[in-house]
Amino acid sequence: MIWMAPSLLAADPAHLGDAAAAVPDADWLHIDVMDGHFVPNLTFGPPLVQALSRRARPPLDLHLMIEAPERSVEQYVRAGARRIAVHAEAAGHLHRLLQTLGSLGVERAVAINPATPPEAVEWVLDECEAILVMTVNPGWGGQRLIPSTLRKVERLRATLDSRGLDRRIVVDGGIDLETVAAAVRAGADTLVAGSAVFGSGDPAGALARLRAAAEGALSPGKSN
Ligand SMILES: O=C(CO)[C@H](O)[C@H](O)COP(=O)(O)O
Numbered sequence: 001m002i003w004m005a006p007s008l009l010a011a012d013p014a015h016l017g018d019a020a021a022a023v024p025d026a027d028w029l030h031i032d033v034m035d036g037h038f039v040p041n042l043t044f045g046p047p048l049v050q051a052l053s054r055r056a057r058p059p060l061d062l063h064l065m066i067e068a069p070e071r072s073v074e075q076y077v078r079a080g081a082r083r084i085a086v087h088a089e090a091a092g093h094l095h096r097l098l099q100t101l102g103s104l105g106v107e108r109a110v111a112i113n114p115a116t117p118p119e120a121v122e123w124v125l126d127e128c129e130a131i132l133v134m135t136v137n138p139g140w141g142g143q144r145l146i147p148s149t150l151r152k153v154e155r156l157r158a159t160l161d162s163r164g165l166d167r168r169i170v171v172d173g174g175i176d177l178e179t180v181a182a183a184v185r186a187g188a189d190t191l192v193a194g195s196a197v198f199g200s201g202d203p204a205g206a207l208a209r210l211r212a213a214a215e216g217a218l219s220p221g222k223s224n
């Protein structure tokens with residue numbers, strides 16, 4: 001089953017609450033937290049996340065692009081996060097951090113940048129529910145998907161299958177009607193899309209079209 005996670009990063013910052021309310025059929029609402037250090041950009045903090053949780057119907061999916069994530073995960077859980085992705089590159093003690101997140105009762109994802117090999121997450125698969133493969137360099141929306149990142153998705157899906165593990169593979173960056181089928185065929189089952197959803201005048205319609213294209217790529221005999 002495909003899960004769709006529209007990313008608020010592409011929404012008009014002056015109307016974030018309305019954007020959060022505009023995609024009630026999403027499986028998750030993706031929120032990109034950037035600290036100006038791990039990535040140059042600066043975005044959402046806990047009070048804003050908490051305010052958005054009151055406007056959004058989908059559960060909040062926080063993508064923490066921050067240094068020392070262990071210092072602030074609890075704050076984001078209190079603000080309403082239901083899934084938290086932490087970067088393998090940012091966590092000094094990744095295994096311990098994932099155990100902490102588990103004890104806080106949220107779904108856990110480990111994110112890797114395009115430059116990071118799959119091995120960085122393969123040793124903690126028992127301590128997470130999802131892997132987030134960055135398909136662009138983190139920091140901004142509206143970039144083009146880097147095709148070689150999908151080879152990592154294939155490899156991770158093969159590793160999960162060979163170990164009999166049921167984990168979500170999230171792809172994040174440059175997902176649109178042109179790239180979504182390739183991402184799904186590579187093994188992704190959770191699709192983050194910012195510009196393709198909030199860059200359109202009709203976010204709910206754009207989300208539905210993207211979901212249909214992803215589901216079509218899953219079903220044999222359909223072309224997308
Ligand atoms: O994590 C991110 C950037 O670091 C965003 O989630 C991602 O870029 C989504 O935006 P778009 O679909 O426009 O690429």
Ligand SMILES: [Fe+2]
Pocket residue numbers: 007030031032063172192
């Ligand atoms: Fe993201």
